Amino acid sequence: MTAFLDAVYPGVLAASAVLFLAGAATMAAIRLHRALTWVVTGFYAVTVIEAITLIVILVNGGVPVVITVGYILAAVALLPLLGIARLGAPDADSDDPNRPILQTDQIARVDGAAAMIIAVAAAVVAWRIATILGAVS
């Protein structure tokens, strides 16, 4: 529990801040889209570490199971929304005629906007988990 509160939680907040800034920068200058993809990869890694740490805490016991599992699932469920713009790529594998079709610059901007939204949501999830763990520790 201490490992989460002292190391993982600040790490997730920092990663969320970097993701938010990278998303904002990409929206302002689409040539930074490649850098955003690197940041997203790093954010995946941070979220995996967060989830593993929380699973270890759950196994050790002493925390409310239902809500903690719910927040772990939420943290992981946010990840597929990063890079959602790939579904709007002209060559995406889809037979839906009404799906949004994006140009290259629009793909970068959508990924930037999604990164900003997910960064806020992920930070809130981590904060809620930290509040729960802080209350029981």
Added chain:
Amino acid sequence: MNSGRMNNAYMNPVARIALIVAYAVLALAALGRSSYQISTKFADAPLAYSISAVSALLYAVIAFALWKGIRRLALAGSSIELAGVLIVGTLGYVESSWWPDETVWTGYGSAYGWVPLALPILALWALYRSKGSRTL
């Protein structure tokens, strides 16, 4: 159908997917909140927890409608959402005894940074700009 005219009627795809992401995140948040509340303490505030569940369903339906380009469904869902936020938010102040616990829409969505209030306004504005088209 004339593709140029259709393009003018379409919603900006960047705004459209950004709205889909925002609604998906809200659906996730509301689903988690309502699932926990209903499974652990539904009897404490059945109205509030039911409204949270309805809001989760509504957010998911709007995200789906935006993705599939079903304009009317997105319009109806966003309108219901805005009405719900305004009604529940106002009733929270006028008849506070009705609400032993908070919903997603309590305080006009203040617990979620007022996103539940701002999002349907943005969605309705974007959908209004795409009027004249049955799809997005």
